[in-house]
Amino acid sequence: MTDYKHIITVEPGKRGGKACIRGMRISVSDILGWMASGMTIEDILFDFNELTKEDIYAALSYAADRENKVYHVAV
Numbered sequence: 001m002t003d004y005k006h007i008i009t010v011e012p013g014k015r016g017g018k019a020c021i022r023g024m025r026i027s028v029s030d031i032l033g034w035m036a037s038g039m040t041i042e043d044i045l046f047d048f049n050e051l052t053k054e055d056i057y058a059a060l061s062y063a064a065d066r067e068n069k070v071y072h073v074a075v
Contacts, residue, residue, distance in 0.1 A: 028063055
C-alpha cells in the first residue's frame with residue numbers, strides 16, 4: 001500500500017476540508033469518482049497532467065484506510 005501521508009493534505013479552508021492531493025484543489029473523492037465512472041489511471045493523468053501515478057495510488061490507499069476504519073453494524 002502506498003504511504004500517502006506526504007501526499008494527502010487536509011486544509012479547513014480548501015474544498016470544505018476534504019482530503020486533497022498535495023494541497024491542490026483535486027480531492028480524493030474526485031479521483032474515486034473519476035475511476036468509478038470508468039476513467040483509467042492513464043485517462044486521469046492525461047486530463048490532469050499535474051497529477052502523478054503516485055498521487056492516484058495515494059488517494060486509493062487513503063480511501064482504503066478510511067473504509068477499513070468504518071465499523072459496520074448488522075441490521
